[in-house]
Amino acid sequence: MPDLVSAILEPGLLTSAPVRTAAVIGGAAAVVSSAIGVFTVIRGQSFAGHSLADVSSAGGAAAFLFGINPLLGFLLMGVVAAVSMEAFRIDRASERDLVTGIVTGAGLGVSALLLFLVATTKHTAAGATVTVMFGSMFAISPTIVPLVLTVGAGAILGIALLYRPLLLCSLDPDLAAVRGVPVRLVGLAHLVVLALAVALSAITVGAILSTALLIGPAAIALRWAKRPGTAILYAAAIGLTSTWAGIVIAYDSYVWTGGHGWPVSFCIVSIIFVVYLAAAMVSRDGAGRSPGTRQSRKASGS
Template sequence: MNMTDPLHLASFLHNSAVQTALWIGALAAILNGSMGIFTVLRQHSFAGHALGDGSSAGGAVAIFLGSAALWGFLGMAWLAALAMGALGLRRARERDLATGVVLGATLGISALFLYLDVSSTQASGATVEVMFGSIFALDPQLLWPTIILVGVAIALIVLLYRPLLLIAANPDLGRAAGLPVRRLELLYLLLLGTAAALSALSIGVILATALLLGPAASALRLTRRPWQSFLYAQGIALTAVLGGIYLAFMSYYWSGGASWPVSFFVVLLILLLYLASAALASRRRAKH
């Protein structure tokens, strides 16, 4: 099968489900690329993982209640972020303990409602939808709420870029500079929860961390300038998500009518781009 067949490209570009997936996927990529930089700099990947996995409880509850999964993912991610902030923010050990407690609690809720989804509502695809995403099945009505969410999040990141970057590098310096570190920490966790929820909605909770951390880790290998790292991370995340959607759609034609998961292709592209960035960074060091 020729992947550049104009008939297939036309069907890809004009398919309404694909258009919704492209828009929401792109928005999730932009936010995750941005928040991933702060998360990697803070060495806070466990929190990102916990918020992504923890949001599964909200997705399971939303499916059980028959509402849009976005609000479930988002609501539980925000609750988990607030709980993590309340339980411990100051010391690394406190943060890890709080993160572990919240992760365990939310996974327990997720297991309960996924069981109820299957046993009570006969929603047999609920587990797959929550764990691996269903980006081609997203309701087009979710597009504008997602645009608003990401727009507000990016605006906050731009406005508070320097304070957020400072407390990511060294919270003690932030306190010495008179910054409201605790409030900024809570805001960071809420923004991280938003990014994790959108990632979980797009590619599933199991693989959500890859979209948050992979592009950021690649970008930080390529440049030492913070503002450039944000642009690189966003570009890498966009390439992985949009490329993954394209490959998943086209896999229908080369695999005999059974499309492969979007999440597989997104994570594969993130891995390949990370390896490419590592090789490029190594070549640069060798030249110097």
């Protein structure tokens, strides 16, 4: 057993400060993103999650430009985007996607401008672009750990408070309205919590790849779980395991590649992708509704 552990864990892994910081921040981001991702998949709002991630990149770029905490930048821009998308809420799916696409384009345009200003004023365009878009987990400052844990705890609390009304609104909004549930307010609250999750994942795996951490574990869990609550636990476990395994592989790769190493974000996303493919091959439920939606309806008694 010791030989097996030493073969998997390269010397210095458990004592490395950057690795410990990455494990804490990445773990918090994985749990929050995977949990809210279950509702995002059930509601068919994966594109909204991707849009919030893209728009939040403008906040990350602004943080580099003005020298502020990058998580605050991602958070602020993500929440603004969430409120904007709900403010222009349209019932028809095609028009919702149109509004979301417009918001996404505007956010990416602002991000391009801010990264250009970073390049012309601070001469760190390459590093800023890579960090904002693809993450740099081993370079995260440990000083942001308290803020990450606070945001993560707030997001988990939000998920707990929203669980029942959000599930009912996701499965049957008309029934929810009849029962007096404020459907639009619940939808806005979901988007705000989603923005918190996206900000956490963006600070770890980058704005572009954060959707994989948001949607991947949730999609896998909804194939296996019979109830939404169980799916949330499965998704959190899958996201956390994938993130920590990706950190280990990325650290070990410094030895395999002669000191260069693979990006942590690539390792995490690759693990999630492989697990999803395996889950899809094992559980071929077939046509029509996704397994998660069908199970959720059954669990809610709809």
